[in-house]
Structures are given as structure tokens and as C-alpha cells.
Amino acid sequence: MVAPGFIFVLVLPLILPADTSADVRFRFASYINNYMVLQKEPAGAVIWGYGIFGATVTVTLCQDKETIMEKVTSVKAHSNSWMVVLDPMKPGGPYEVMAQQTFGRTNFTLRVHDVLFGDVWLCSGQSNMQMTVSQIFNATRELSNTVAYQSVRIFSVSLTEAEQELEDLAKVDLQWSKPTSENLGHGVFKYMSAVCWLFGRNLYDTLHYPIGLISSSWGGTPIEAWSSGRSLKTCGVPTRGFTQSDFVTGPSKNSVLWNAMIHPLHNMTLKGMIWYQGESNINVNSDLYNCTFPALIEDWRQAFHRGSQGQTERFFPFGFVQLSSYLSATSDDRFPQIRWHQTADFGYVPNVRMPNTFMAVAMDLCDRASPYGSIHPRDKQTVAYRLHLGARAVAYGEKLIFQGPLPEKMELLADRGLLNLTYSQQIQVKKQDKIFEISCCSDRQCKWLPAPMGPFSAQTLALNVSSCRGTPAAVRYAWTTWPCEYKRCPLYHPSSTLPAPPFIAFMTDQIPGDLSKLAE
16 A cells, blocks of 8 residues: 555645755746746746756746646757746736646646736946945935835846856846845945946836846956857957956956856846946957947847847847046046947947947046045946936837937038037037047148137037147047046036037048047
């Protein structure tokens, strides 16, 4: 009579929490857990994990013990993975996701609870993305402001490197959680990203439905570490590693962070991404950044579209922060060159090389007194606000201004010593300054000279170029490491307090363009 009883025990289903170790061969992917946010309609959320080859896996979505949908798949050979795509869901919740593996007479069941549907955003980059809420201005007030945002869920990836692409995360710093003062202000540069959190909070205030935020960033890292070998090859990036410098203090070897901290997420259905990086490329392949950054965006878009079975949009919205200011002992144009290259040398986004992107200009958010160094300004609230404006326009289709004014026409009045700029938007001149420069050429030699600001109207500005005794060839704006003091740049949009972005342009361009030959 012993044998039948033993068989009876085997065929009973075994119900396990998501982090079970009772059968390590059957589990959810590392980031599928309690309190997670899954991407809402029109996309379908991807649920996947690992199991025993040949087993059947049934994934059930439930609410209040009622089955909403059921999907059945099998565990693949070689990868021992399984995957289903849920039907598109409206925003809301909470739901329970259950996965049951059937193999022979044995069943194993996993459950995750308090699951919401909303928009999922991935946040990546280096230390300015990694800075936590405890490190920013008004930290105490910001850390206490979580009660109204319990539907904004947060997740943080551990700092990990890998030589090959990982299919799943090796480690997680912070599993999906509701926001608290503890997990938002865990420590210095230790989860959760302030820019990511504040961006998501702003979106929630606008959208009024759940937001999922995934932070995967590492300070002091160049873009090459975050790029796949494919994208680096398209830009001719050398395969050798980099030496450490003041700006490169984290992993710098090609692709090691893409392999360990981004690729493992590529099966996830996302709404979009935001990115804050570039400081570590000041001395590392800076001349290639106008290729490596657009290539990274394109490659990540392809990878996440394929990995999610086409559920993540092929050209999903991608936002980024243009570099802020830095107190440097030397005056050079390395920072402005990276700022320019961040736009693929257009000066604005979206553009033909960077479609469906948006940018937060941050050069006016300098912080001389930052205890983390001036390269880490503490005003992340304004950064996140400007980013969320871009997201509302590009990702959500709102008709609003999300970028400061750029000139669309230039007219040289040589007899009067003036260069007239006509802007695409209205301008607010906060102060007259020598922030403009003119490239003056004679005898095949060009030199940058100050071009003081003169008379202006709602959309025009005259520059005094009378100091140029040769031929004016180009003009540039805010082309320095530290263009202005805090929120005191000369030009803004009058109604939105968005600063005019830096630009450089040939006289013949009429609009900003590539001036690499004159940017010495």
C-alpha cells in the first residue's frame, strides 16, 4: 500500500512562490516578480522563464480568483526556456500571474501577485543616472513623497559585467517594489535612480495609470561598454579595452554592460527608454560618439523588438539628457563636442538619424557646490521634468513644446557688422552675453571671436560681428564646458523655461550643421 500513496503525492500540484528553489529548473525570468508592472495595450506583455525540456507550461492571468486569460506553451530544447505573450490589457490591476509546468505526472506552480499593467520605461547610463534621491536637492521632501505614487513601481539591476550576452540577469539589487523612502534613498549611487524615479513620477501625474521603472546604470562607464559588438563594428570602434581616467572609473571593456545589464532584459515589452551618459566619452572615442550613440539606440531598438516577439515597438521612444556643465581646470571643447554628437551633429532631435527621440538640455543646471563634484549636479528634478515633456510629446503625442529655440535662418549684414538669427520659436533673452562666437577666416586661417548679442525681437536676435576683419564662416552658441550659471543662460523659450540648446553652423547652412572642421 506504500507505492500508491507515493504516486498520489507526486501527482499533487506543488504551488511555489516566484523565488522558489524547490525546482531550479522551473522558474520565472529574474525580473518577473511580485509588484511588477507589465506593459499595457496596445502591446502584449511577455512572460517567460525556464523549465524542463519537453514540459508544458500554462500561464494564467487572474483577478480576484477569476481567470482573465490562459496561454499554453512548451519548454524549448537547448535554452530550456518558455515564453508566452499575453493579450493586450488596459492599464490597472492588481492581477496575479500563475505559471504551471506539467512534466509527466508532476506539476509545479509559480505565482506572482500585485501585478499592474501600465507603461514600462528602462533607465540607463552612468553616474548621473545612477544618483539616488538621497543625493539630490530637497532630498528629505522628495523621499517622503511616495504615498501618492504606490502605482509607480521600481526595479534596479545589479552592477554586473559579462564577456558574453546573458539571457537573464545574474543579480538584482532591488526586486520590483512599491516606492519607499528606504529604497529610493538607499545610499550614494545605490538604487534607486533619481532621474528615473522623478521621470516616472511626472509621467504618472500626467497619465494617471501605473508606471514601471527599471534602473540599469553604472557610473564612470563609456558608451562602448553599453553597446553590442554589432553596433560598435558599424562605427569602427577599436576592439581593445580602455585605460582608466578621471572620467572612466567603471567597466570600460566593449559590450560588458550590454551583455550583463541590458541584453538580459531584451525579452521584456517596453514603452520606452531614457539615457544619461556621455561624460566618460570625453577622452574615449569622442570623435565617434556621433555614430556610437545613434548606433546604440538603433541596436537596442532592434534587440528589444525581436526579443519581445515584436511587442516592443520597433522605433520605441528613446529620451536622453544632454550633458550638463563641469568645472574644468582647462578650457577646451570636449564637453560641447559630446553635447553636439549626442544629437548626431544636428543640434536637435528628433532628426533623420535619430527618429522618435527626445532630449533634455541640462547645460544650465550647473552645481558648483555639489558634494559629489560639479560633474554631478543635484538638480535632477528639472532634468526629469524636461525629459517628461519630451516623452509627452514624442511618446504620447501631446502637442507641446519640449525643446528650447534654435535658429532656422541666418542673414549676414556685412555692411552693418551684424548677423541676424531668426528662430523657429519665440525667444526670451534673459541677459546680454558673449555666449555667441563667430568663426572669422582670413588667409586660410580661422579663429573664433566673441559675437556680442545685440537687438532682439520675439523671434530674432542680432549678433555684433564687426570684430571680424576677414570673412565670417560660422557661428556657434554655448560652446563651452560651463556656458552659464544655474538657470541663467541668455536664451530660453518664454513660456516653458526651456533653454536654447547649443549649436554650431556654417553661414551657408542657414540652420545648425556639421562644423567639425572649424571646431578646433
